[in-house]
Amino acid sequence: xxxxxxxxxxxxxxxxxxxxxxxxxxxxxxxxxxxxxxxxxxxxxxxxxxxxxxxxxxxxxxxxxxxxxxxxxxxxxxxxxxxxxxxxxxxxxxxxxxxxxxxxxxxxxxxxxxxxxxxxxxxxxxxxxxxxxxxxxxxxxxxxxxxxxxxxxxxxxxxxxxxxxxxxxxxxxxxxxxxxxxxxxxxxxxxxxxxxxxxxxxxxxxxxxxxxxxxxxxxxxxxxxxxxxxxxxxxxxxxxxxxxxxxxxxxxxxxxxxxxxxxxxxxxxxxxxxxxxxxxxxxxxxxxxxxxxxxxxxxxxxxxxxxxxxxxxxxxxxxxxxxxxxxxxxxxxxxxxxxxxxxxxxxxxxxxxxxxxxxxxxxxx
Amino acid sequence: xxxxxxxxxxxxxxxxxxxxxxxxxxxxxxxxxxxxxxxxxxxxxxxxxxxxxxxxxxxxxxxxxxxxxxxxxxxxxxxxxxxxxxxxxxxxxxxxxxxxxxxxxxxxxxxxxxxxxxxxxxxxxxxxxxxxxxxxxxxxxxxxx
Numbered sequence: 001x002x003x004x005x006x007x008x009x010x011x012x013x014x015x016x017x018x019x020x021x022x023x024x025x026x027x028x029x030x031x032x033x034x035x036x037x038x039x040x041x042x043x044x045x046x047x048x049x050x051x052x053x054x055x056x057x058x059x060x061x062x063x064x065x066x067x068x069x070x071x072x073x074x075x076x077x078x079x080x081x082x083x084x085x086x087x088x089x090x091x092x093x094x095x096x097x098x099x100x101x102x103x104x105x106x107x108x109x110x111x112x113x114x115x116x117x118x119x120x121x122x123x124x125x126x127x128x129x130x131x132x133x134x135x136x137x138x139x140x141x142x143x144x145x146x147x148x149x150x151x152x153x154x155x156x157x158x159x160x161x162x163x164x165x166x167x168x169x170x171x172x173x174x175x176x177x178x179x180x181x182x183x184x185x186x187x188x189x190x191x192x193x194x195x196x197x198x199x200x201x202x203x204x205x206x207x208x209x210x211x212x213x214x215x216x217x218x219x220x221x222x223x224x225x226x227x228x229x230x231x232x233x234x235x236x237x238x239x240x241x242x243x244x245x246x247x248x249x250x251x252x253x254x255x256x257x258x259x260x261x262x263x264x265x266x267x268x269x270x271x272x273x274x275x276x277x278x279x280x281x282x283x284x285x286x287x288x289x290x291x292x293x294x295x296x297x298x299x300x301x302x303x304x305x306x307x308x309x310x311x312x313x314x315x316x317x318x319x320x321x322x323x324x325x326x327x328x329x330x331x332x333x334x335x336x337x338x339x340x341x342x343x344x345x346x347x348x349x350x351x352x353x354x355x356x357x358x359x360x361x362x363x364x365x
Numbered sequence: 366x367x368x369x370x371x372x373x374x375x376x377x378x379x380x381x382x383x384x385x386x387x388x389x390x391x392x393x394x395x396x397x398x399x400x401x402x403x404x405x406x407x408x409x410x411x412x413x414x415x416x417x418x419x420x421x422x423x424x425x426x427x428x429x430x431x432x433x434x435x436x437x438x439x440x441x442x443x444x445x446x447x448x449x450x451x452x453x454x455x456x457x458x459x460x461x462x463x464x465x466x467x468x469x470x471x472x473x474x475x476x477x478x479x480x481x482x483x484x485x486x487x488x489x490x491x492x493x494x495x496x497x498x499x500x501x502x503x504x505x506x507x508x509x510x
Contacts, residue, residue, distance in 0.1 A: 050430075051412075051428065051430065051435050052410035052412060052428070052430050052435070075435070076435050077410070077430040077431075077433070077434065077435040102505060103498065103501040103502050103505055104404060104502055104505055105404065105405070105406065105431070105433060105434045107502075107505040107506075109433070132433050133433045145433075146433065146434075146435075147433065147434050147435075148430075148434055148435030148436060148437075149435065149436050149437050150437075
């Protein structure tokens with residue numbers, strides 16, 4: 001049984017940061033390469049969408065092109081993200097049939113996220129693992145992590161976030177309008193944090209890399225510096241060419257669904273539209289920890305008094321984001337307040353909220 | 366039969382990737398097992414393979430995502446995909462709620478139905494395999510504590 005190999009690859013071409021772990025996974029899964037830890041970061045920004053994501057639906061492709069950033073689809077899940085040199089990536093790869101490989105998803109994240117959590121703590125940031133795959137500090141996400149099975153290998157990738165271009169990220173997402181974009185921006189800033197935000201300055205990159213090696217040495221038996229094989233390098237170069245083709249990036253055109261964006265493991269922003277007899281009702285909502293944090297209604301219906309819809313919105317704050325709770329809260333508000341909205345009833349407001357796709361009983365929140 | 370808390374219908378074939386196969390006329394229907402769906406958690410996306418696609422026994426032909434994890438589905442037999450479960454595009458929870466029924470993924474026209482003989486049926490071999498997987502899970506849980 002071979003020990004873990006360490007590949008410290010430094011700054012890579014942006015697309016290579018995603019192709020490299022895929023290539024190594026192929027060779028590890030085939031039993032020709034040892035289990036491997038890759039540490040790297042992109043030399044310039046890229047926009048990266050999740051494996052099952054419809055890039056055109058979730059990303060403003062034109063805005064990304066105007067910036068000159070590559071747009072790639074990764075082999076792992078999750079949502080669209082802007083990756084840049086302010087993030088250091090750790091990529092853990094082990095053959096799925098290796099007896100050292102964790103068998104459960106929970107076990108995989110628990111084992112391989114121990115090291116980054118300890119790195120944050122050594123940097124003076126009291127981070128801890130939250131849920132299955134987030135690392136948080138003071139309730140804010142400070143590391144994004146995903147995992148999956150690639151060509152017979154278990155792969156976990158994540159990042160130490162030194163700094164993050166919040167505003168630029170939000171500009172590159174495809175959203176229905178600026179109001180929605182503003183909600184995403186505020187939620188992102190409220191839910192995500194970085195080393196720079198917490199410490200007031202960016203930690204030294206070389207120090208972070210050294211801490212990662214030291215901490216992963218505690219988790220990955222026999223971790224020893226090694227080299228990328230010629231075959232791995234060739235496969236990675238070939239994948240880089242494939243990753244930017246339209247066939248690859250835009251091959252997941254799923255059916256149009258609700259517009260919802262996952263901001264962190266615990267927070268979503270969504271929009272639902274319902275056509276009521278009295279007009280279109282649009283609900284824009286922010287859901288955090290399974291509760292409505294904020295909701296606003298608009299549309300082409302008439303409401304009297306004018307501020308009654310704002311009051312309805314306020315009354316829904318903190319309500320559990322489950323169908324029966326939301327329906328009850330709307331019904332109670334409309335029954336106990338002098339509100340006149342011709343052709344739009346409690347059920348119509350409820351349906352607008354439900355159309356956001358965020359009333360899942362909490363399972364997707 | 367039930368192994369631990371997982372259901373394994375007696376009329377199906379099973380592989381080591383936690384996929385199942387059921388013979389329907391001259392076709393083989395496939396999906397993931399109760400064990401796999403419970404391990405994966407709530408499935409949020411299913412990549413539906415395209416009809417006509419050639420598949421090879423033991424090779425991945427589709428993928429699923431549970432929010433934190435992207436898993437691959439493996440073909441239990443070689444052949445070509447002749448039907449896919451389009452309802453999964455609208456409702457991925459079918460894989461969780463009915464892994465052997467409404468949550469089926471694809472129907473394959475096998476090139477050699479004899480390949481089914483290489484898979485497991487309910488009985489001691491499958492029980493031993495699943496019990497060893499359960500033991501690994503338990504070991505992992507214990508180690509974490």
